[in-house]
Amino acid sequence: MKQQVLTFILNGEEVAVLVTPTETLLDVLRERLQITGPKRGCDDGECGACTVLLDGEPVRSCLTLALTVEGRTVTTVEGLMVKGELDRLQKAFYERGAFQCGFCTPGMLMVAKSLLAKNPNPSRDEIRSYMAGNLCRCGSYEEIIEAIQAVAAGEY
Amino acid sequence: MTQYVGQAMPRYGGIGQVTGTTKYVDDIVLPGMLYAKCLRSPVHKGIVRKLDLSAAEAVPGVVGTLTAADIPGQNLYGFSGDQPVLNNEHLRYKGEPIAAVVAVDEDTCMEALEKVKLEIEEQEPVFDMLEAIKPGAPIVRPGTTHNLLEFFPGVTTRILKLGDVEQGFAEADYVFEDRFVHNVQDHAPIEPHVSVAYWDAADQLVIHTVSQMPYFHLRYLQPIFNLPLSRIRYVGGVIGGAFGAKNDIHADHIAGLAALKFRKPVKYRWTKREDLSYSTKRGAWVFEYKTGIKKDGRITARHIKQWHDTGAYGALSVYAVEKCGMFAAGAYHIPNILVESQIIFTNKPIASSMRGFGVINGQTCVEVHMNKIAEAIGMDPWELRFINAWRDGDQGVTRYTVQGAGGLEAMKKLAELTGVQLPDHLMAMSSRRR
Numbered sequence: 001m002k003q004q005v006l007t008f009i010l011n012g013e014e015v016a017v018l019v020t021p022t023e024t025l026l027d028v029l030r031e032r033l034q035i036t037g038p039k040r041g042c043d044d045g046e047c048g049a050c051t052v053l054l055d056g057e058p059v060r061s062c063l064t065l066a067l068t069v070e071g072r073t074v075t076t077v078e079g080l081m082v083k084g085e086l087d088r089l090q091k092a093f094y095e096r097g098a099f100q101c102g103f104c105t106p107g108m109l110m111v112a113k114s115l116l117a118k119n120p121n122p123s124r125d126e127i128r129s130y131m132a133g134n135l136c137r138c139g140s141y142e143e144i145i146e147a148i149q150a151v152a153a154g155e156y
Numbered sequence: 157m158t159q160y161v162g163q164a165m166p167r168y169g170g171i172g173q174v175t176g177t178t179k180y181v182d183d184i185v186l187p188g189m190l191y192a193k194c195l196r197s198p199v200h201k202g203i204v205r206k207l208d209l210s211a212a213e214a215v216p217g218v219v220g221t222l223t224a225a226d227i228p229g230q231n232l233y234g235f236s237g238d239q240p241v242l243n244n245e246h247l248r249y250k251g252e253p254i255a256a257v258v259a260v261d262e263d264t265c266m267e268a269l270e271k272v273k274l275e276i277e278e279q280e281p282v283f284d285m286l287e288a289i290k291p292g293a294p295i296v297r298p299g300t301t302h303n304l305l306e307f308f309p310g311v312t313t314r315i316l317k318l319g320d321v322e323q324g325f326a327e328a329d330y331v332f333e334d335r336f337v338h339n340v341q342d343h344a345p346i347e348p349h350v351s352v353a354y355w356d357a358a359d360q361l362v363i364h365t366v367s368q369m370p371y372f373h374l375r376y377l378q379p380i381f382n383l384p385l386s387r388i389r390y391v392g393g394v395i396g397g398a399f400g401a402k403n404d405i406h407a408d409h410i411a412g413l414a415a416l417k418f419r420k421p422v423k424y425r426w427t428k429r430e431d432l433s434y435s436t437k438r439g440a441w442v443f444e445y446k447t448g449i450k451k452d453g454r455i456t457a458r459h460i461k462q463w464h465d466t467g468a469y470g471a472l473s474v475y476a477v478e479k480c481g482m483f484a485a486g487a488y489h490i491p492n493i494l495v496e497s498q499i500i501f502t503n504k505p506i507a508s509s510m511r512g513f514g515v516i517n518g519q520t521c522v523e524v525h526m527n528k529i530a531e532a533i534g535m536d537p538w539e540l541r542f543i544n545a546w547r548d549g550d551q552g553v554t555r556y557t558v559q560g561a562g563g564l565e566a567m568k569k570l571a572e573l574t575g576v577q578l579p580d581h582l583m584a585m586s587s588r589r590r
């Protein structure tokens with residue numbers, strides 16, 4: 001299949017990469033750019049493990065055709081740290097053990113990031129409904145909710 | 157050490173998980189890495205009459221194929237030792253791997269798989285385990301005459317026994333019977349099965365695995381590759397959820413064989429669809445419980461029959477069924493116990509381990525059974541459990557002696573946490589004495 005150049009801002013830096021029209025953003029991030037934070041769980045829009053921020057909005061990168069992000073801004077879990085400092089959400093997830101296997105964590109963090117940007121003080125129900133598309137098979141939901149609440153409460 | 161008890165400690169290695177730097181197996185990308193995909197059985201049961209891979213091999217980007225003939229060692233593996241790695245004879249379940257295609261990427265693999273010429277003589281499958289043990293049922297394993305797993309040569313019913321249940325039932329004032337049916341469950345970890353294998357500079361086959369029990373799996377893999385153990389480097393430890401699914405090899409054998417044959421790094425990964433459809437499961441189960449009890453609530457006998465559907469191959473079902481049988485009577489003092497277990501082959505995906513290894517299948521039955529008995533004899537279910545709960549020194553069905561029993565104390569705590577007021581005579585009971 002014919003390849004095209006895709007240019008976009010990835011975690012604050014411009015990247016240019018050759019892609020085919022059928023490749024998803026997840027394919028390009030993981031297989032071409034070795035940005036492996038976003039995980040391939042279902043590859044089908046069900047689990048949320050592949051979630052990244054596209055111009056600040058959470059999207060399932062497995063359902064996003066790569067060429068549609070031309071010129072846009074993509075943030076993955078790798079882009080959450082600022083100047084070597086963990087993001088407050090990363091700190092809270094880490095210290096509060098908001099995961100077991102950790103496979104859902106990169107997706108959870110990105111959705112949580114977008115939630116707090118829109119609603120700095122979400123209620124428990126608001127967190128639950130905003131995060132509803134992200135599955136944690138290990139069942140760390142309670143700790144995830146508590147970590148987000150702790151960040152909202154200024155504990156981190 | 158005790159200063160850590162009750163404290164929340166930051167998770168070992170957890171910085172990797174929150175920064176996305178932990179390397180899960182699918183995160184490993186090696187230069188020149190090839191991909192593998194399996195040709196799977198399209199039928200539940202049948203005989204392969206023709207397998208022609210030449211058109212698949214001719215697809216640009218395909219490096220080659222793997223069949224049973226490419227296996228340097230034995231084409232059998234698993235806890236029960238009965239699973240072919242690649243099966244080109246008698247297919248036993250839909251999705252069973254027949255051959256594999258190795259190519260520069262997965263799209264090319266898929267394209268090549270469509271070009272395989274496969275002819276199968278389809279046969280009548282059997283899916284219901286209780287049908288499968290009736291006379292005249294389709295036979296799942298070629299060359300056998302029945303569908304029951306043999307625990308030992310000629311032994312198709314595993315019997316665990318303490319005391320004499322007939323005598324126990326004769327002593328009872330009431331006898332209650334229940335039947336329970338459990339369906340198949342998938343573990344559904346978010347990370348699908350995946351493996352990366354390569355031949356390294358030290359002449360070793362290196363395999364990055366998601367195995368939950370690498371030492372068992374190394375023992376299954378070694379005879380397939382026919383390499384000395386010192387030449388297999390099995391690298392594990394990072395798993396994106398497993399729940400028992402990764403107690404069986406799903407990808408390492410194929411990735412390893414491809415790396416051996418083509419001397420290139422190979423990644424073999426399952427899609428979520430393949431995983432849900434064809435990976436190992438918690439198998440279906442049928443239980444019959446029969447309990448004899450005195451008017452005062454003391455249990456005199458319990459007879460349990462369990463039938464377990466292991467699907468197409470044995471895998472870890474023996475382990476699960478024996479473990480289930482050992483505890484199926486519940487954490488109760490019962491002088492007479494009989495547990496009879498059968499494992500049945502069907503043309504379903506392979507049943508193996510899943511969380512609790514069969515123990516919880518028995519436990520859910522026994523506790524529902526206890527509630528129904530309590531209701532039938534008009535006794536509070538707490539009281540029925542307190543009267544019969546294990547005390548130190550009681551015996552289980554396999555004659556283990558119970559030590560450090562804690563059921564009573566756990567129930568008291570549970571009552572406290574859920575706001576249940578238990579009467580004084582129950583609160584006075586202790587696991588230390590009867």
Ligand code: FES
Pocket residue numbers: 039040041042043044045046047048049050051060061062063
């Ligand atoms: S991998 Fe994208 S939603 Fe599951």
Ligand code: FES
Pocket residue numbers: 098099100101102103104105135136137138139140346396397
């Ligand atoms: S931590 Fe394992 S899936 Fe969420």
